Each structure stands twice: as structure tokens, then as C-alpha cells.
Amino acid sequence: MTSLDHERWMRVKGRLRTEVGEEIFSSWFTRLDLDGIENGSVRMSVPTRFLKSWLQTQYGSRLLSCWQTEDGDVRRIDIRVRSAVRPPAVEKACALAGDAAGSNNAHVADRARGAAIGPIISAHESFGGSPLDQRLTFENFIVGRCNALAHAAARQVAAARRGEPVVFNPFYVHSGVGLGKTHLLQAVTFAGNGGGDRKVLYLTAERFMYGFVSALRAQTAIAFKESLRGIDVLVIDDLQFLQGKSMQAEFSHTLNSLIDAGRQVVVAADRPPADMESLDERVRSRLAGGLVVELGALGEDLRLEIVKARVAAVRQYHGSFDVPPPVLAYIARCVTQNGRDLEGALTRLLAQSKFNGQAVTMELAEREVRDLIRPQEPRRVKIEEIQRIVALHYNVSRSDLLSSRRTANVVRPRQVAMYLAKSLTLRSLPEIGRRFGGRDHTTVLHAVRKIELLLGKDASLAQDVDALRRRLQE
Ligand code: ADP
Numbered sequence: 001m002t003s004l005d006h007e008r009w010m011r012v013k014g015r016l017r018t019e020v021g022e023e024i025f026s027s028w029f030t031r032l033d034l035d036g037i038e039n040g041s042v043r044m045s046v047p048t049r050f051l052k053s054w055l056q057t058q059y060g061s062r063l064l065s066c067w068q069t070e071d072g073d074v075r076r077i078d079i080r081v082r083s084a085v086r087p088p089a090v091e092k093a094c095a096l097a098g099d100a101a102g103s104n105n106a107h108v109a110d111r112a113r114g115a116a117i118g119p120i121i122s123a124h125e126s127f128g129g130s131p132l133d134q135r136l137t138f139e140n141f142i143v144g145r146c147n148a149l150a151h152a153a154a155r156q157v158a159a160a161r162r163g164e165p166v167v168f169n170p171f172y173v174h175s176g177v178g179l180g181k182t183h184l185l186q187a188v189t190f191a192g193n194g195g196g197d198r199k200v201l202y203l204t205a206e207r208f209m210y211g212f213v214s215a216l217r218a219q220t221a222i223a224f225k226e227s228l229r230g231i232d233v234l235v236i237d238d239l240q241f242l243q244g245k246s247m248q249a250e251f252s253h254t255l256n257s258l259i260d261a262g263r264q265v266v267v268a269a270d271r272p273p274a275d276m277e278s279l280d281e282r283v284r285s286r287l288a289g290g291l292v293v294e295l296g297a298l299g300e301d302l303r304l305e306i307v308k309a310r311v312a313a314v315r316q317y318h319g320s321f322d323v324p325p326p327v328l329a330y331i332a333r334c335v336t337q338n339g340r341d342l343e344g345a346l347t348r349l350l351a352q353s354k355f356n357g358q359a360v361t362m363e364l365a366e367r368e369v370r371d372l373i374r375p376q377e378p379r380r381v382k383i384e385e386i387q388r389i390v391a392l393h394y395n396v397s398r399s400d401l402l403s404s405r406r407t408a409n410v411v412r413p414r415q416v417a418m419y420l421a422k423s424l425t426l427r428s429l430p431e432i433g434r435r436f437g438g439r440d441h442t443t444v445l446h447a448v449r450k451i452e453l454l455l456g457k458d459a460s461l462a463q464d465v466d467a468l469r470r471r472l473q474e
């Protein structure tokens with residue numbers, strides 16, 4: 001692929017993003033890669049069969065037309081499923097060097113755990129579950145303020161026995177990317193399948209949909225449903241990817257019948273239940289009816305613990321990999337984004353030390369991790385919070401904002417709140433309308449335009465909006 005092709009692809013992506021909206025774009029298109037362009041055919045790839053058939057059926061013609069706008073010679077799009085690439089030696093070394101960090105018996109512990117986990121994984125996958133990562137266990141999960149509650153609940157869910165009353169149901173974890181949701185969910189799956197008599201099934205939302213689609217095709221949908229209902233704990237990861245009316249209906253049936261039968265359901269998603277726009281109201285409220293916990297950003301102490309544990313684990317295999325404490329502290333301090341970036345930073349240092357024989361110094365660390373140091377991600381702002389803060393500021397009540405009252409003292413604050421909801425969250429206009437007492441999306445659009453217009457003319461309004469925005473983002 002040439003750099004020209006790459007640039008074109010960037011522009012096509014930009015166009016797609018504008019056409020389908022941020023939400024859909026990030027759900028479906030971020031894992032679509034360009035492999036090359038030849039003789040009018042664009043070769044692209046995705047990681048799963050499900051994604052391939054979904055993109056082809058739902059977005060095939062749009063994808064083609066976006067490409068054609070960019071390049072009139074394009075005649076067709078071929079999407080293939082990328083085979084799982086084998087991780088390079090270094091990553092594999094990191095991956096293998098599981099937990100037991102800090103323990104003197106790390107080797108022994110590691111082998112013992114491997115022996116226990118191996119059969120669990122294969123049993124799990126033959127049952128139709130999504131693949132599990134052996135490292136994502138409770139032993140390797142470091143607990144701090146930001147995740148203590150979620151961790152405690154997950155432990156409890158994993159330790160429960162068949163027939164015991166289910167306390168937190170569903171148990172719903174949400175957070176931004178890389179903060180440990182998948183880690184916790186897989187830990188629940190390992191631990192739950194370990195000793196007792198329960199069957200725990202871990203499925204990504206995509207796997208869940210794929211299971212249905214293929215069962216329907218093979219006319220075994222009833223059997224698939226029965227098998228889902230026969231498990232004790234259903235763990236669903238990345239629920240935000242569940243799309244389509246029929247999938248929602250199936251998910252909703254599964255959820256209800258499991259919960260009603262006293263089985264445990266565990267869910268992770270990138271947002272709270274109320275913000276799962278693609279789900280219908282009943283499913284949302286059922287999800288919100290259990291224990292909902294947000295995983296907070298990893299604090300610096302916790303990041304340092306994670307980095308230390310990873311280094312100790314890697315050292316089991318690469319004894320010469322020595323990261324001086326100031327470098328550890330530097331990484332923990334600067335790489336703030338999420339657990340994945342921390343891991344990425346260490347992998348790079350390991351590669352330099354192993355393949356180039358370089359000692360890990362501050363200079364090396366500064367050079368290698370530079371691009372992982374990003375400005376703090378803006379805080380996720382919630383619509384409720386916007387309503388609360390705006391109401392407070394204008395001395396009206398939140399229910400005034402949601403009401404149908406049209407007096408001047410509530411109309412302007414309501415418009416400001418809608419404007420902030422549009423500019424500070426990724427929510428769509430209809431969704432914002434719904435959250436403002438069931439208003440139409442045109443009302444929201446009108447409010448947004450009105451405030452945009454006024455901001456240029458009315459200095460005191462501009463000041464108010466600015467202050468509110470800062471307040472919400474701090
Ligand atoms: P998410 O599913 O929320 O996007 P992951 O569970 O995939 O995040 O976590 C990303 C990486 O960070 C994983 O390698 C995970 O092991 C690591 N990680 C996140 N939180 C913790 C934690 N509390 N302790 C140890 N590792 C963590």
C-alpha cells in the first residue's frame with residue numbers, strides 16, 4: 001500500500017464519519033483496515049467474520065460510494081477477515097509472563113496457574129465462548145481506589161455457588177477504554193469456571209450476535225437459546241457493539257430469562273446503561289436495575305503498581321531487563337491514558353533492551369514513550385450533570401429544564417443545557433431530546449443554533465457558557 005492510498009483512506013474515513021456519525025463510526029469502522037487498491041478494487045480487512053458480514057450488508061454501498069467520491073476508478077470493495085496475527089516475540093514474552101509478579105515463587109505459581117487455566121480455556125471455547133487471555137485473572141488485577149468497588153463485586157460474583165441467591169444482578173461495569181473492564185470480566189470467567197460447579201460463559205457482544213446469526217442460518221436458533229439459558233453466569237463484554245432490532249430483542253429475552261431464573265448476568269460497556277442509546281428503554285432499565293459501577297481513571301499509584309508488576313513478570317523470562325525506579329516512576333507519571341498504553345510503553349523498552357542491547361535509561365524511556373504521552377483525555381461529561389450544573393447556575397430546578405414550561409427564565413437555561421449536551425457529549429440530537437423530557441430532535445437543533453448565534457453577540461452569555469463548560473470539564 002502506498003502512502004497515497006493511506007491518505008485517501010484517511011479522507012474516506014473522514015467522510016464516513018461525517019455521514020454515519022461518531023457513534024456508528026466508532027462502533028463499526030475503527031477496526032476496518034485498508035490492505036491495498038488494485039485495478040479499481042479496494043481490498044480491506046476486519047478482525048471478525050461477524051464484522052465482515054455486518055459491514056457488507058449494512059454499509060456496503062455507503063462504503064463504496066465514499067470510496068468513489070475519493071477515487072472515481074473504484075469499482076468494488078473486498079472485505080476479508082484478517083487472520084489473528086501471531087504476536088512478535090517480545091509481545092509474546094510479555095504476554096506469557098503472566099502474574100505472580102513480586103512473588104518469589106513466580107515460576108511455580110505461573111506454571112500451576114497455567115495448568116489450571118489451560119483446560120478451562122479450551123472447555124470455554126468449545127462451548128462457544130469468546131477467546132480468553134490467560135493473563136487477565138484476579139491475581140493480576142491491581143486494586144486501587146478507582147476500581148475497588150467493581151473488583152469487590154466481581155470477586156463476589158465469581159465466588160458465588162450454584163443455588164445461592166444472586167445479589168448483584170445484573171452486575172454492570174462501565175468506563176472508557178483500557179481501564180480494566182475486560183480484565184475484570186475475564187477474571188470472573190476464569191475464577192467462576194475454576195473450582196465450583198457453575199458454568200460461566202464469556203461472550204463479546206459481537207460473538208453473541210454472531211452466535212445468533214449463524215444459529216439462525218443453520219436453523220439451530222432454539223438450541224442456541226437453550227444453551228445460553230443453561231449457563232449459570234453469562235458475561236457480556238463491550239455491549240455497546242450490540243446493534244440491530246432483532247439482536248436487541250434476543251439479548252433482551254436472554255437477559256430477562258436468565259435473571260428471572262436467578263442466574264447471574266455480568267455486562268461491560270463504554271457507557272452507563274442510561275446512555276446505551278441503541279437499546280430500548282426496557283432493556284436499559286433492566287440493566288440499570290442491578291449494580292452499576294464505573295471504573296475510574298487509573299491513579300498514579302495504581303499505574304506505578306501495574307508497571308512494577310509487569311516488569312517483575314517480564315523479568316522471569318528476561319532476567320536482564322532492568323528498569324530503574326526513576327524510569328518506572330516516569331512512565332507511571334507520564335503515561336496516563338490507560339492500562340494498554342502502560343503495557344505498550346514497557347513492550348517498547350523491552351524491545352530496545354532485548355534487540356538493541358540498550359540499557360533502559362531515562363533518555364531511552366523519554367524517547368520511546370513520547371507519543372504515548374497525550375494530553376489528558378477530556379472527562380466524560382454526563383447529560384444529567386450538565387442539567388444539574390446549568391440549573392444550579394441559573395437558579396432553576398432540573399425538572400424545570402425537563403418540563404414543558406416556556407417562560408423566559410427556563411427557556412434560555414434549557415437551551416444552554418442542550419447546547420452543552422451537544423458540544424460536550426457524543427450524544428445524538430434525538431437522544432438529547434429524549435433526555436430533555438422527550439423533546440423532538442428539531443427542538444434540540446434549534447436550541448443549539450440559537451445559542452451558537454447568541455454566543456457571537458451576547459458577551460455575558462458567552463461568559464456564562466464558558467464558565468459552565470470549564471466547570472463541567474474540570
Ligand atoms: P478495557 O476492557 O476497559 O478497555 P482492559 O481490561 O482491556 O480494558 O485493560 C487494558 C490493559 O490494562 C490490560 O492489559 C489490563 O490487564 C490492564 N489493566 C487495566 N486495569 C488493570 C488493573 N487494575 N490491574 C492490572 N492491570 C490492569
Ligand code: MG
Binds near residue numbers: 182183238
Ligand atoms: Mg475491553
